[in-house]
Amino acid sequence: MNPVLADPSALDHLPLKGQRGEFVRLLSKLRDAGEEDGSLVVCLTSALSGEGTSTVAAQFAASAAAARQNSRAILVEGNLQAPAVHSLLDLDNDVGVIDVCSGRLSVDEVIQRTEASALDAITAGAEGRTMAPGTLDSLPFGALVRELRDHYSLVVVDCSPLASGSAGTHLSRKEALTVLVVQASSTRREVVQGAAHELSLMAAEPVGLLLNRRKYFIPSFVYRRI
Numbered sequence: 001m002n003p004v005l006a007d008p009s010a011l012d013h014l015p016l017k018g019q020r021g022e023f024v025r026l027l028s029k030l031r032d033a034g035e036e037d038g039s040l041v042v043c044l045t046s047a048l049s050g051e052g053t054s055t056v057a058a059q060f061a062a063s064a065a066a067a068r069q070n071s072r073a074i075l076v077e078g079n080l081q082a083p084a085v086h087s088l089l090d091l092d093n094d095v096g097v098i099d100v101c102s103g104r105l106s107v108d109e110v111i112q113r114t115e116a117s118a119l120d121a122i123t124a125g126a127e128g129r130t131m132a133p134g135t136l137d138s139l140p141f142g143a144l145v146r147e148l149r150d151h152y153s154l155v156v157v158d159c160s161p162l163a164s165g166s167a168g169t170h171l172s173r174k175e176a177l178t179v180l181v182v183q184a185s186s187t188r189r190e191v192v193q194g195a196a197h198e199l200s201l202m203a204a205e206p207v208g209l210l211l212n213r214r215k216y217f218i219p220s221f222v223y224r225r226i
Helices: 017-034 053-067 097-101 138-149 189-201
Strands: 040-046 073-078 119-122 154-159 177-183 206-212 220-222
Touching (some): 017 040, 017 053, 017 177, 017 206, 053 073, 053 119
Antiparallel strands (some): 206 220
16 A cells, blocks of 8 residues: 555645655655654755745645654744744644743643644744744754654654744754755755855754755755755
8 A cells, every 4th residue: 555645635735745755755764864763853944935845844744644654743833934834734823832932831732733633733823923033042942842752753843944044943963854945946056055054053964955846846855965
């Protein structure tokens, strides 16, 4: 039985649904890169806004959940200046990451179920208010993710683009694997290299690139360090 058909109707409205098999293979590659059999945390980010990171993160998490290769997966909003997880998954945005990191609510109080039986999510929260760049302390966000690792086999974080100037939800290489999403035939090499360098300064060296919006979308993940 094809594993990606285990939950075929889950979040069927998401873009890139025809590429779920490729996202499942991407998950396998990331597990190899992580060199661990336990819970996996994956941060997806981009150099610039508009490169499709949120869509890729949502479909990646949904594909992993549909394949049932994990007991449970969770998608976490990490772009608190322009959150999209709630709209992509058709969820409420009243409470979420901001509420946990500010100490108002516990992690358990902000987790939401999605249409996919094996996928949960945490939206930005704070009743839909966004945060200015640089105002989120990375320490409580890191604690939030560590708590999730105890209960989920896969934690996917949709991080803000590096150009936004916000690093509060970017995690170090010790805490997560970072994948840089690049819009094919659009983002210049120098911009990508600059983003990779900026991530390295945060000890979050990317494990590779995911080329989004190719004419023949695979997605193409470059399994090498930049």
